Amino acid sequence: MDHRTRTLRWVLALATAAASALVLAACGGGSSSGDAATLLHQTFAGSHKITSGNLSFNLTVNPSGSKTLTGPISLSFSGPFQSLGTGRLPESAFNVGLTALGNGASVTITSTGNKGYVTFEGQSYQLPQATFQRLESSFAQIGSSPAGNGSGVLGKLGIQPLRWLQNPQVIGTETVAGTSTTHIHAGINVAAFLGDLNTFLSRAGSLGISGAGSFPQGIAPATRQKIAREVQNPSFDVWTGQTDKTIRKLEIGLTLPVSGSASTALGGLRSAGIGVSMQYADLNQPQSITAPTALAPYSQFQTKLKALVQQLQGGIGSTLGGGASSSLGSGTAGSSGGATSSAKLQAYSVCIQAAHGNVGKMQQCAPLLNGQ
Numbered sequence: 086m087d088h089r090t091r092t093l094r095w096v097l098a099l100a101t102a103a104a105s106a107l108v109l110a111a112c113g114g115g116s117s118s119g120d121a122a123t124l125l126h127q128t129f130a131g132s133h134k135i136t137s138g139n140l141s142f143n144l145t146v147n148p149s150g151s152k153t154l155t156g157p158i159s160l161s162f163s164g165p166f167q168s169l170g171t172g173r174l175p176e177s178a179f180n181v182g183l184t185a186l187g188n189g190a191s192v193t194i195t196s197t198g199n200k201g202y203v204t205f206e207g208q209s210y211q212l213p214q215a216t217f218q219r220l221e222s223s224f225a226q227i228g229s230s231p232a233g234n235g236s237g238v239l240g241k242l243g244i245q246p247l248r249w250l251q252n253p254q255v256i257g258t259e260t261v262a263g264t265s266t267t268h269i270h271a272g273i274n275v276a277a278f279l280g281d282l283n284t285f286l287s288r289a290g291s292l293g294i295s296g297a298g299s300f301p302q303g304i305a306p307a308t309r310q311k312i313a314r315e316v317q318n319p320s321f322d323v324w325t326g327q328t329d330k331t332i333r334k335l336e337i338g339l340t341l342p343v344s345g346s347a348s349t350a351l352g353g354l355r356s357a358g359i360g361v362s363m364q365y366a367d368l369n370q371p372q373s374i375t376a377p378t379a380l381a382p383y384s385q386f387q388t389k390l391k392a393l394v395q396q397l398q399g400g401i402g403s404t405l406g407g408g409a410s411s412s413l414g415s416g417t418a419g420s421s422g423g424a425t426s427s428a429k430l431q432a433y434s435v436c437i438q439a440a441h442g443n444v445g446k447m448q449q450c451a452p453l454l455n456g457q
Contacts, residue, residue, distance in 0.1 A: 120255070121253035121254050121255045121269050121271070122253055124253075124255070124267060124269055124325060124330065125246075125247060125250060125253055125269060125271070125323070126247060127325070127330040128323065128325040128330050128331070128332060129246045129247050130247065133329060133330070133331050134168075134369075135168075135331065135365070135368060135369065136167070136168040136369050137165075137166060137167045137168060137175075137367075137368075137369055137370060137371060137372045138165070138166065138365045138366060138367050138368040138369060138370065138372070139163070139164065139165045139166075139365070139366040139367045139372070140162075140163065140164065140165075140166060140179075140363070140364075140365055141161070141162075141163035141362075141363070141364050141366075142161060142162050142163065142361075142362070142363045143159060143160070143161045143360075143361070143362045143363075144159065144160045144161070144359075144360070144361050145157050145158070145159040145359070145360045145361075146158040146159070146357050146358070146359055147357065147358040147359075147360070148351070148354050148356075148357050149354070149355050149356045149357070149358070150348075150353050150354055150355030150356065151351050151352040151353055151354035151355075152352040152353055153351065153352030154186075154351055154352055154354055155186075156186070157184070158184065158185045158186075159182075159183070159184045159185075160181075160182070160183055161181070161182045161183075162179045162180060162181040162182070163179065163180055164177060164178045164179040164180050164193075165177065165178055165367075165372035165373075165374060166179075166372060166374075167371065167372040167373075167374060169198045173198060173221065174196050174198060174201075174217075174220060174221045175196065175198070176196060176197055176198050176372070176374040177194075177195065177196050177374060178193060178194075178195045178196075178374050178375075179193070179194050179195075180192070180193045181193070181194060190393060192204065192205045193205075195374065195376060195377060196217075196220075196374075197374065197376050199217075200212070200214075200217060200376065201216070201217040201220065202376060202377050202380070203386060204377055205386055205389060205390070206389065208381050208385070208386075209377035209378070209379065209380050209381070210380060210381055210382070210383045210385065210386040211380050211383060212383065213383060243281055243283075243284025243285045243287075243288050244281050244284075244285055245281060248274075248277050248280075248281065249273055249274045249275075249277035249278040249280075249281065250271040250272070250273065250274075250321055251271060251272045251273070251274050252271060252272045253269050253270070253271040254269065254270050254271070255267060255268070255269055256268040256269065256270050256322075258327065259324060261324045261333040261334045261364065262333060262334075262364065262365065262366035262367070262368075263366075264326055264333055264368070265326070265327045265328075266324040266325055266326055266327060266333050266334070267324070267325055267327055268322065268323075268324050269322070269323050269324075269325065270320065270321070270322050271320075271321045271322075271323075272319065272320065272321070273319035273320065273321050273337070273339070275312070275313040275316045275319055275339075276309065276310070276313040279304060279309040279312060279313060280309065282304065283303050283304045283309065286302055286303050286304065287302055287303045312341075315341065315342055316339050316340070316341055317339065317340040317341070317342065317356075318338070318339060318340050319337075319338070319339040320336075320337070320338045320339070321335075321336070321337050322334075322335070322336045322337075323335045323336075331368065332363075332365065333364065333365050333368070334362075334363065334364040334365070335361075335362065335363045335364075336360070336361070336362045336363075337360070337361040337362075338358070338359070338360045338361075339358075339359050340356050340357070340358050340359070341356060341357050341359060342355070342356050343355060343356055343357060
């Protein structure tokens with residue numbers, strides 16, 4: 086395995102850990118007292134159910150100095166969800182989007198709790214029942230333990246935010262998605278965070294998390310120390326509900342310097358700004374999830390997905406190899422041979438959220454990626 090492939094796998098592992106920490110951080114509850122440390126403890130310890138809502142998540146990498154990696158690279162998902170109880174996949178309709186090298190692709194993944202569907206390029210397909218059952222099994226594994234005293238889902242994954250947040254300060258009171266919240270800013274002990282990430286990677290396979298076998302099983306101590314020394318300006322912001330001490334919004338940011346052979350391979354890249362954000366809206370409000378109709382054979386989706394993966398690998402491989410400016414190809418979902426601008430992606434995201442889980446309405450948003 087060459088250096089570039091290992092680098093891409095580590096990026097995926099970091100993204101998975103961040104997504105797990107944010108999506109599963111459904112903790113809260115406690116008294117209404119005072120200081121920042123107490124508020125963080127009330128937010129990340131104890132137990133508080135999140136049964137439904139509309140979730141948005143974004144992971145963005147902003148390269149600086151590269152001649153080939155231009156513009157941000159982002160992974161996002163957003164949509165409504167409705168719990169069906171412990172150990173079961175919730176009803177949900179999440180739109181997952183990827184933008185890189187000036188182009189974008191998106192897919193909508195819908196679960197009714199007992200069946201799964203995927204919508205891609207305006208066509209829907211039903212997931213094979215065996216695939217859906219594997220997803221449900223993974224969800225049951227990570228959601229099976231009680232959530233009290235920090236030993237719930239996050240604890241089972243080895244992710245303990247209270248161990249790596251430091252010097253918290255209350256910034257003020259702000260409204261997030263119609264809810265009054267307290268904004269808390271904190272620094273990050275990077276070495277402690279990487280320790281949690283290492284634990285997450287080592288436990289993921291044994292917990293039955295789908296796809297975990299493709300990620301590294303841990304991070305060597307020397308590697309963790311090197312990363313901890315190099316990370317610049319790590320920051321953490323959380324907005325917790327004033328009444329229920331439940332997360333409404335969360336942002337993590339840091340800068341990673343790049344030098345030596347890695348910088349040369351990435352077109353002179355000097356640094357990468359990494360940002361993660363998550364926000365809940367309509368928390369614990371009932372959500373209506375609609376299954377798609379007019380289904381095509383799943384084999385057709387597999388063919389399209391294979392072609393998309395090849396285009397992604399070709400575009401990224403060309404860029405990492407220092408070639409001329411490349412794209413994801415004219416067959417990429419939502420590209421139609423042209424670049425997908427930030428304005429188009431923003432309009433598409435707004436349209437998806439306004440669809441409130443109705444797959445038919447989501448499909449009508451697709452032309453916005455082409456500015457139609």
